[in-house]
Amino acid sequence: MIKLALTKGRLEKNTIELFERAGIDCSALEDKGRKLIVNLNEELNILFAKANDVITYVEHGVCDIGVVGEDTIMEMDRPVYEILDLKFGNCRFALAGIKGLDFYSGFNTKTIATKYPNVAKNYFENKNMDIDIIKIDGSVELAPLLKLADGIVDIVETGTTLKENGLEVYEIISEISARLIVNTASFKLKKAEIDKFVTIITSVM
Amino acid sequence: MIFLSIYRAKAIKGLAVNYFTKRSVNMKKNDRIVPDGTRDILFEDCKLRRFAEEKLRSLFKKYSYSEVITPSIEFNDLFSGGLGALPQEYLYTFTDTTGRLISLRADSTKPIARLYSARLQGLTLPARLFYNQSVFRRNISFYKKRDENTQMGIELIGKGGLKADIEILTLAAKALYELFGENFRIEIGHCAILNYIISKLVLDKQTATQIRQIVATKNYPRLEMILSSLPKKCSVIKKLPGMFGNVDVLNEYETVIGGEDSDFIARDAVKYLRNLLSSMNKLGFGKNILIDLATVNEYEYYTGIMFKGFTSGSGQEILSGGRYDTLYNDYDLNIQATGFACDIDQISDILKVSEDLEIKRRELVVVFASSENISKAFEFIDNSEDTRIKYEISLFDGIDDTISYAKQRNARVVSIDHDGTVRDIGGITND
Secondary structure, eight states: EEEEEEEETTHHHHHHHHHHHHTOOOOOGOOOTTTTTEEOOOSSSEEEEEEEHHHHHHHHHHEEEEEEEEEEEHOOOSSOOOEEEEOSSOOEEEEEETTTTOOOSSSSSSEESOOOOOHHHHHHHTTOEEEEEEOOOOOOHHHHHHTTSEEEEEESSSHHHHHHHHHHEEEEEEEEEEEEEEEEHHHHTTHHHHHHHHHHHHOOO | HHHHHHHHHHHTTTOOOOOOHHHHHHOOOSSOOHHHHHHHHOOHHHHHHHHHHHHHHHHHTTTTEEOOOOSEEEHHHHHHHSSTOGGGGGEEEEEEESSOOOEEOOOOOHHHHHHHHHHTSOOOOOEEEEEEEEEEEEOOOOOOOOOOEEEEEEEEESSSSSHHHHHHHHHHHHHHHHHTTTTTTTEEEEEEHHHHHHTTTTHHHHHHHHHHHHHHTEEEEEEHHHHHHHOOSSSSSHHGGGGGGGGHHHHHHIIHHHHHHGGGGGHHHHHHHHHHHHHHHHEEEEEEEEEEOOOOOSSSSSOOOEEEEOTTOOOOOSSSEEEETTTGGGGGGOOOEEEEEEEEEHHHHHHHHHHTOOOOOOOOEEEEOGGGHHHEEEEEEEOOTTTEEEEEOOOOOHHHHHHHHHHHTOOOOEEEEETOEEEEEEOOOOO
């Protein structure tokens, strides 16, 4: 019996589509209502949580596997095994800011507004650059518009939000997609079940 | 605007502190709590720790290991430099009276190497040492990790070879058996497995470190990416993360996989592991020992076998060890060494929820005598040899208060007269 934590929202939708293509009956999820834990069958038990929490549950072993975006994995940097790229939820981490501005010009320390302070810090550390970071929880595009920051580190998909707000991508940081993570003990203790599950999933990918 | 927020803060009951008032009031609020990552340990929890420590201590002493205690504070260089350097962020560092950097002990193996090079070079080798002390590491908040952990472990210094590795593994298995019965497993790997592959791929240090990290986190997607960028092809490394189990894994690694990529198989290491496994089998620990070929050199100072111990109550390892033949090079010494450490805190936590353990409770007897006569109370206690009983001297002036107190403690009362007559007032129950 595997306990799987799903990230609520778009990733949840994509995962269910993938499961149905793989032949896993997801009808129990249709009338789940407000239920947080659902039994799909006697082998798979699903729960829904926010991205950060999916990682927390898997790390502590109360869930065996989880579906979560690489952006959250990179930001939280917790000890879990990341065994499969599910190839949906594709986007990228980018450095962005006001269109037309030269981000690197001038001698002042740059301020970056971001929902991902660790990712931003590591990116600039690798460039040997000091920066000031302001954590913003949503609509990070506001920060450069309000002149709170010189740039933002955020996930970008089509780039439409940036464009419509007079911003542009300065640099791509890395590619992101949804990943399958596994608890380190479960990976060994439930090897057969997890291998079986992964085989079923990858067969339709 | 500032005016308004302080006023509003005072007007809202229960929300008496805001950013501005916090800064102006003395920070008295910390006097009852302990810092993040630390805790008080009380009564039953203490008993459990001592129980676990006593089991291990008896085992280690029986096999001729002698205890050493290193200082809680060492020079920072010991942990932040040399082989197996820990990142600065993990260490609790401050300065001594002359301004030199010192750190709280973050590990016991390196201090023992330091101790050996400073004072123990006269010992006949192999030397067998054990330790039971706290190590301190800084963890990120809100993740239920403790900054202070008690580690109990052994160091077998000065001899390499199969027999030494068997001794260390056997003692690890016996230690876990003493604590958890059959419910444990030890996973063994060998540095040479991955090292050999990396040397054959002729990688620069950075790429090699990346690959080690990726294999350690079983990050298949990243592994794919990085392997496709290498000039030399190697499919063995892709299979490594899944190579764990019993001796069949070794056979599979050598024959099935070896066939396609035999250049990358560290055959000596595989043979060595097979020998080890067979010896552990003969000792009766066959079903408790597993191989994990993707074990990565976590502390960077391992040079041979690496192993971790688990029990079903926890996802993290409770025992960790290996062979480190180059660690003493930091002191210009060529000494082979191996050892392991047990996490007493985790072990106690697991024992607490296990139903197999029965902690014996002593019965309480309160002994009353008048102040002039009090020495008779002490005499009475000294003369008693019943180890199922614990005694308290009654600190109350009269027998009635004593009986009241004993009632609250579910204890018996014994009263001693001026002439030495002992009266057993009997069991006092709580009603």
